[in-house]
Amino acid sequence: MKITLRDWENFSVLQRNRLAPRSYFIPYGDEQSALSFNRGQSNRVIFLNGLWRFALYERPEDCPSDVSAEDFDDSAWSQLRVPSNWQMQGYDRPHYTNVVYPFPIDPPYVPNENPTGCYRRTFVIPETWDGQLIRLRFEGVDSAFHIWVNGHEVGYSQGSRLPSEFDITPFIRVGRNTIAVRVYQWSDGSYVEDQDMWWLSGIFRDVYILARPSLHILDFFANASLDNQYKHGNLAVTVQLHRPAPLGDGGQISVKLQNPQGDVIYRDIRALADENTVFINSHVEQPKPWSAEVPNLYHLVLTLLSDDGTELETVVQRVGFRSVELKNGLVHVNGVPVMFKGVNRHEHHPDFGRAVPFSWMLEDVLMMKRHNINAVRTSHYPDDPRFYDLCDEYGLYVIDEADLECHGFVVARDWDRLSDDPALEQVYIDRIERTVQRDKNHACVVMWSLGNESGYGRNHLAMAAYVRSVDSTRLLHYEGETRRLLEGKHDLREAVMDVYSTMYSSVDDLVQLAEMDLDKPHVMCEFAHAMGNGPGNLCEYIETFYQYPRLQGGFVWEWMDHGIRVRDRDGQSYFAYGGDFGERPHDANFVIDGLVFPNHTPSPGLIEYKKAIEPIKARMVDMRDRVLEIENRYDFLDLDHVRMLWSVEVNGLTFASGSMSNLPHVPPRGKARIQLPGPYHAVNGVEGEAFLTVRFVLKSNMPWADPGAEIATAQFALESSAPVLQTNLPAVSGGLEAEVCAGSIQLSGADFQVTFDQVTGRMTGWEFRGQPIVELGPALSFWRAPTDNDDPPNRDMFSIANEWRRFGLHDLRERVTDVSWLLDGEDVIKVFVSSRIAPPSLAWGIDVTYQYMVHSTGLIDVRVSGNPCGTAPDTLPRIGLDSKLPWQLHNVEWFGRGPGESYRDSKQANLFGLYRRDVKELFTPYVYPQENGNRADVQWLSLTDDMGVGLFVCAESRFHFSAQPYSRAAVEEARHTHELKTDTCIHVRLDVDHYGLGSASCGPGTLPQYQLRTGPFTCRFVIVPFSSDVFEPRQLAQLLLYAGNRAREATPTLR
Structure with missing residues (x-):
């Protein structure tokens, strides 16, 4: 008997009719609106976010056979807000596991009981879009889905945290249209999406329609690099065009680069021949480089024009001039070895699950910057594309990780089963390809990561080969390779990745790894598990990083508790974790393991991490002469942006205080000695304890903090009286009875x-x-x-x-x-x-x-x-x-x-x-x-x-x-x-x-x-x-x- 594999149970079917992956951008009708960087100002996009008709069925087979028809009566269905996860809106229930799969493993098959969500809505195409090419794009759907427009089947896609774009021009009309989407909770893709997080389903990121002229920008890759002296820049832009058939001459492309002040420093307009790819290469004199500490951004404006100069379409991209390279065995950014003071960030909101609002992302980034964090690993999938815009703008290094984990196979003692199976090579390549192509234009991305906890096998090598074939400007990371080399006692020099990476190494183990004679850097992709009250000994980790140059920091696990806000029978709200919804199997509160509580307030662990990674360290050199040694742990900044506040407290009360607004020049990674101002009132024969407290605060406003925001502290015990416990108090009348x-x-x-x-x-x-x-x-x-x-x-x-x-x-x-x-x-x-x-x-x-x-x-x-x-x-x-x-x-x-x-x-x-x-x-x-x-x-x-x-x-x-x-x-x-x-x-x-x-x-x-x-x-x-x-x-x-x-x-x- 012939068995026909269903799309969601077939490793050979990753998509049907999905367009080739491209970088994330929204087209605009003119340059002025494009430079607003406000998607709402574009007349080329219609967002389908909002209320959809929705029904949930236990199995795909239970869905109405005519659910995709235009005249299907969905009036009895309820409404569901998109983007969302349906479990967060009262349908079915959230399910948390860390390692184990919540279903029997038999790839590519998934359970017959496969909850399936049916979505429907209408939308209106304006007359101004008549004659345009119409694209439908989903930024994230968990875990697989089919689409119909006006009753016509459009296509299929999977890969939950990855974009999917379709051409719906043949099925669209001016005026009212109907879209139907069928989403499957489980698919063969679920086998490689076994991340430590809640299993949540549905259309959870933006979904929108784009109007594109027949001549439009299919994709572009903007590489803003620095020369070998890190002084001058080079802007290399590759633009791929879509042309009407048959191909012919016509049209122009305008390329413009604006500096951070808005001045145009490069402009070029060239006529288009019959080429589909345009190469632009320009020397840029002494650009201000981008780094996490100084995130200088330039505006690249690409405009397509008709022969008579009419604007057809404009695309903008913030670009940062920077270089990322392995040099002398270390990761260098702009010629400087950097220290990653990072966190792992899952996408989570206590009320919306993985449908994270932009305001929540922004607050994440601001909190990170205020707590001295300079790097993020997108564990364990590409984040919402707008998050990378924020990292570009505010300054965070990003390890961008593919949506890939099959940790559950370790329980079956077959961890490499999928990763070493040649039948899944394209599954693996598809996930890194869509990651790289979407995020390739972001200055913040310094490494591509090939996934997480997926064993190690030939498919990882195929992923690495693909990345190196399309992007030589960034480094490659995959912890599983280092794990395998260490477990197998192989020579670490066999590593294909650009960095060695471990999880949860002890301080002693780190020292041993650091002292090996190796020619690549070591980064801890996960350390200091922040579950509950902790983590402890953060300072020992950070000081070990600074003691050994080949240790280039790490990423605390993790940023935020994944608590889900619910109410008990009395209406009192609390945060739920694994098992609270009656799901089995589950891993209890292992999902409550962040530096930030679910309500976005810092935990004591985050406060301690801020102190451990502070960018300025002060040490007392000479107490009598009030000499401090200031160590600047910034990689690029001097200390001109900070001022130092000092105070002497006796028994907790301020005895003397002052400030230094102009510190001596302390170069990045340098040290200098300063003398505190004096003389001031002497503290003689102090009855109690005296401390000198030093605080380093911002002089002026920063994009992420106000003047006076504290970034580093130090405190020194002064020579004061040691306590001698007494029991003598003034006598009272009367004795004891x-x-x-x-x-x-x-x-x-x-x-x-x-x-x-x-x-x-x-x-x-x-x-x-x-x-x-x-x-x-x-x-x-x-x-x-x-x-x-x-x-x-x-x-x-x-x-x-x-x-x-x-x-x-x-x-x-x-x-x-x-x-x-x-x-x-x-x-x-x-x-x-x-x-x-x-x-x-x-x-x-x-x-x-x-x-x-x-x-x-x-x-x-x-x-x-x-x-x-x-x-x-x-x-x-x-x-x-x-x-x-x-x-x-x-x-x-x-x-x-x-x-x-x-x-x-x-x-x-x-x-x-x-x-x-x-x-x-x-x-x-x-x-x-x-x-x-x-x-x-x-x-x-x-x-x-x-x-x-x-x-x-x-x-x-x-x-x-x-x-x-x-x-x-x-x-x-x-x-x-x-x-x-x-x-x-x-x-x-x-x-x-x-x-x-x-x-x-x-x-x-x-x-x-x-x-x-x-x-x-x-x-x-x-x-x-x-x-x-x-x-x-x-x-x-x-x-x-x-x-x-x-x-x-x-x-x-x-x-």
Whole structure:
């Protein structure tokens, strides 16, 4: 029996009647409107975006047989907005997988249950278009589709994130017309579109109709290059023409180049003979080159004219003069080795899926620039073509990646199956061809990438050969080749690609790769997996890049969380992830792995990344003479566009400040020393801590930021008093009283009362001036709500949380062995508690002693020590004290790192200072709730009510704290942030130390120096009830931390 393969299940059918791929441009009727760069000003385009009639069927066979007919009655259908994904509009449901296919693998066949969307609408062709050639173009349809116009079949195409253009001239008429589109969710193309993202279907990018005169520009390739000295430019433009048949002479072409100021610096008009291809080559004197730092753009204007000079059609393109080359084993842009400080960007919007509005793209680009990011990898497909215009304009290097991934075959242990199958060679070439041809005129594109996680095989080599045959101006990237060479222990010199590329290499592995004797650069196409709270140790990665020249940076995975905004039964919105729609199989919250939350707000990880990749570094060379060394990490810019602000803060308050608007000349990649202005008031014998803070800000407006925008910071601890913890406060009338009743120990002073449970030894209440200030006092805790890096969703990854669970750290129990108290003079009562903390059934534990020294002033000196015994775990999540405070104490003030959350390996962006926040602001709303909100390197802390009454906490050594309206258990139990309900108390955590973050959700774990090793420990906190009408927190800090230094000889610390 003969089996006829359907178009969407046939690797030999990639299209029917689709026109040859071309560069993206919109034609205009005249030069003036073209130079507006506003598609709405063109009279040659009709956008079909908007409301279409729509119906979804379970299978292609279920679609009405006459759905393409002009007179088909679609009045009963609902309306669907285009562009969109139908799953985001209430049809079917989104489905998330990372690696596995959501259907059985049997290429080229797809499931019989293949949801099929039928679209219909009408449109009007104006009389002015009569006699024109009419083209229909789709910028993106997932995953395959057939088209009919006025009942006539037009064609078929697949390749979801790639354009498809058709000639519909024979089927069109002036006036009302009807278009019908049938879109298949699954096709044979789905086998090579297995990217880590939601499976979403439909017409999700622009769809429009173009009117072209019989003589028009089919395509063009504008290569604006620099000479070998990078001084002068050459503009080489190849224009392909469409001519009416039969071919003949006639017409003219005008070529014009305008500089950034709008001046015409090149003009040529030439008569057209019978050629179909026109070559223009022009020398350009000293053009301003394009780079991500200085994105100078010129306007190329191509106009076709009739013999009498009438404008037939105009096309414009922004071009940048730049060169990209391998030189001395490094990627050079304009003769300079560049550092890629990049991110991987999927297209995602929480409400529209992959139908991303232009305003959202623009905000992406602006946020990247404001956070010092200079490069984007379009993971793992070509983005909306307008995104490249933005990268050209604002300055971002782009690795443009083909729409190609077949990661799911790794599960079947046959990763190379498709990539090494000669029957699919054209499938692979088609995807890179349409990518290159569409985006070839963009200065921002510096590398073509042959896809992602598709194994490695002959089809990749065919792709590489194709690219090199059509574009020699850019480099080639494919991580799978480097992976294969490393896995197979082949000689890396066999590489065909222009760069070596790895994912998630550890810092140590990077160093090993960097020290190999190789002649190509290394770029990390993915690193620092930004899932949940993290990533950690970003600074170590960046400094390693700068230490080894052959390491030319990398791209953090990834830019944005792919949360989908939904509402629960109560109407409360939250962000959904894999499995939330009941789909199977799924990969849970692995899609929530970005530097930016789904609502477009920066995560703490993005703030830390901005600091790690900042383009200016300052180092203190001579503190006494105020000499700083400034390192310029820009590749092309000096520092004329920035000014430096400096300030000296003592105990968080500004002591002196100033600015330098004209920094000494520091060339790109150069260093210079500067002396801070002086003299100014000396800081002598400082009672407290002093810091010199330096901030580099923009002098004037930039396209992406306003004057004063901060781009780099540095902070230096000055020679100041080391804290010496005291317990002496001004005496109060009356002494201490102790009473034992009803199983409690009650200690009372003039204006306070504190109660301890006689069995557990735990503080069960503390009142000050008749108001409760502690509901439940300190208890040792070693657990934290696991982060995604502690507990990766991918069970193939090592989980430190599972290791901790294996030792029972999540289920520790405390057995108190002794509670006692004694009066130590008239003004101090000591409470002693001995206990053992251990998990059920396991042969290890921690012997603990608590000592509370309660003073008549109300001050309590808390000292805790622990000694592990037995076969204890190697590391601990944290060592700290947990307490519950009344909700009224919601005003938090602290001196330490801030204002954002910080951890051992992610804290450089948060500078030392004095900060105030409401307790609700200390919570970080990760989509998947987990450990969050920690503040590191804190010297003191206060929590007060609105009347200024509350608690002050300090320690001799810096500590960590968090204060949140949710318990650790509630955070750990919740699966979405909206499930957390505000508690009736504040949960306060005071940690001696805390395990780092790492990026083990997909990559290396926490570096050894940021791990918290198990061993004996001690901690001491002094806690004081106070009212701001007597003491401000800063005054208490002076009394308790620095008063003991007053007798020391005053030492000048800064002059």
